[in-house]
Amino acid sequence: MSFHATDTLYVALAAYALGTLIALASLVTRSKRPQHAALLVMIGGFAAHTMWIGTICARTGHPPLTNLPESAAFLAWTIFAVEIVLYIRYRVYAAAFFVYPLVLILLTLAAVIGESPMQLDPALRSNMFTAHILLSTVGVAGLLIGLAFALLAYLQDRSLKSKRRGALWEMIPSLSICRMVSYRALAIGFSIYTIGLLAGVLWSYRTNAGFMDFRVKQIGAVVAWMLFAALLQMFISGTFRGKRMLVVSACAFVAIMVSILGIAHV
């Protein structure tokens, strides 16, 4: 039986699905053991995922960023890589409840659409374009992680205020850590995303002789950029709290997802 690159993608998908399921089940048992098991399974999936990316790189000579499924898969990979780093540093169990499903959804999207890796259009074969895609993806991963931690901070804040402990109480780190990680991820993610967008604008100017042509993904990206800028400003001024924080975060999340899904319409 021959071994295809897509096989590793399916192995990764199966492991992510299993890991997410175990992590969500640990919400009921409230114990750390299934969490460890889930993390191990997810790391197994991550290894398969890495192999898949490596295979695509070797075959096409560039990172898998040419179409929506590839970008979604690469984004999922970046998000999980950041999650592992944060887990090692802060032992944040609860982030798993948001990050694992997100990774799973993004990779499912990649597997379902499953276009074969494209040979790059000569127009797309430029360093500026690669920089645009790579930086935007890494930036988005940072922003999404930042949002996940903002949500954790919100949940922690609510349980401290209401004096009732939810299922996540034990698994969420201190409020300060949630806010600090969220802020750093958002600030770093935003900076990288901004450079990525600028690279995109410059590339578009060179190839299409125009900065923008107002397609869905471009509008989504600009709206997301503005929302994240507002969100960071709120963070710095200390008003990024409570319901307001939740609403702005949700809007920013939708905008960023629209800009990602808009990749299908390059």
Place this chain on the structure above:
Amino acid sequence: MPLILTGLNHRTAPLEVRERLSVAEGMIPTVVNALRNLEGVEGAALLSTCNRVEAIVSANSEDVISTIVDFLSTQAGADRATLEKHLYIIRHADVVKHLFRVASGLDSMIIGEPQIGGQVRKAFQSAQELGTLDPLLQQVFEQTMRVAKKVRTDTAIGEHAVSVPYAAVELAKKIFGDLRGLQVLLLGAGDMGELTAEHLHNQEVKQVFVANRSFQRAQELAARFDGEAVQFDAIEANLAACDIVIASTAAPHFVIETDQVTRALEARRMRNLFLIDLSVPRNINPAITNIEGAYLYNVDDLQSVADANLEIRQQKAKEAETIVAKEVESFRRKLIAQDAVPTILELQQRLEEIRTCELEKCLRKVGPITPEQRAAIEMLTSQMTNKILHYPILQLKDAPEEPEERETLRRTIRKIFGLG
């Protein structure tokens, strides 16, 4: 070899008995050495805390129990009959179970309290340094420390604060994470407030400010925490600088109002503020709880945190008991198997001698045979001896728990096979 534990604890003896038997840290070497030198004692250790005193020995027989009780009576300066009423005597595998439970905090007054693990380790280390442990006790203590660690790691039984001051520290950690570098403001000189400030001080907070109506009292208290006394009227200026505020005054009205906290939070650029109101009547306006970034807990809130934690600890204790039971069983099997090893080796050696001797005799009679034939006969005889030894070895490995019964079985087997 029998293991025997003789002692008393907070459940079996009142404080006045416990304090008489309690051994001061400096005296432990003398007492442990004396215990080890008692007739019939092979190895000895002593655990002495404010809630329990226990002499743990391994001995040749259970006859030493009486000697140990006499020894403890002399130590306590009490007559034997009086002390015996409070003493418990635990034997063999139950000693292992008891030690596993004690070191894990399952036998403590406050279930799951973490100090006892350290105290057991200290008792172990001091006996080890004095050289009073025999190999059996050494193994028992090593395993006890491993089990205690496993219980704490797997169940996290000690992680939940069960008193009001500790609950406040736990919440502060949930808000700020690391407490080092934080500033604390203590208002008033109530006992509970003082205790909470002390716990926070032990967490190495950066500075404790103390404000009291009597400035002199504030200075005295501040000196305890290496802190700074501030004027009671200057509370608002300090609110902005402090991260944790503990109110514990006798004032019949609010001393901290909402507008003060709003202004303080603005000055703090919205860094969180944790307010602990331990006074009755309350000193901090409860409406403050609605301000974003301010977390207000009163004495009832903290008590319910502590109560909820106690329930969690009780649940965790059930998990811990299961771990202990499993560990006791596996350790018991290990000890018994270990005990049987010399006899098993002797048995195997004895049968191997018989086999080789008889084989040589037989081969001399048979005359020349091919190497293949010799190998076949070798294999046949080896298999026979192995089969013969199978059940005796099984019996020795799975021997009864009581050392006397085990010894009888060992003797019988040795006699049957003609071992010296």
